[in-house]
Amino acid sequence: MTNPPSPEQAARLERQRLAAEDGAKALQEVASRAIAIRENMARVRSLRLAKEAQKVRANDRKSSGTSQTEKAT
Numbered sequence: 001m002t003n004p005p006s007p008e009q010a011a012r013l014e015r016q017r018l019a020a021e022d023g024a025k026a027l028q029e030v031a032s033r034a035i036a037i038r039e040n041m042a043r044v045r046s047l048r049l050a051k052e053a054q055k056v057r058a059n060d061r062k063s064s065g066t067s068q069t070e071k072a073t
Contacts, residue, residue: 005013
């Protein structure tokens with residue numbers, strides 16, 4: 001038969017179990033934060049690209065408008 005663990009062994013096992021749980025929670029939090037960061041980066045990237053495209057369209061309109069007036073004169 002196996003002897004029951006001593007109080008010291010039981011305390012050590014409990015600390016190890018709690019540490020393992022805390023470690024798993026920490027890894028899950030890190031993974032969740034990483035996902036949130038990637039989603040935010042994608043959102044900001046799409047906003048930046050939309051803004052850049054808008055500037056390009058505005059510049060195209062200005063340059064095409066200028067060139068047509070220059071041709072007319």
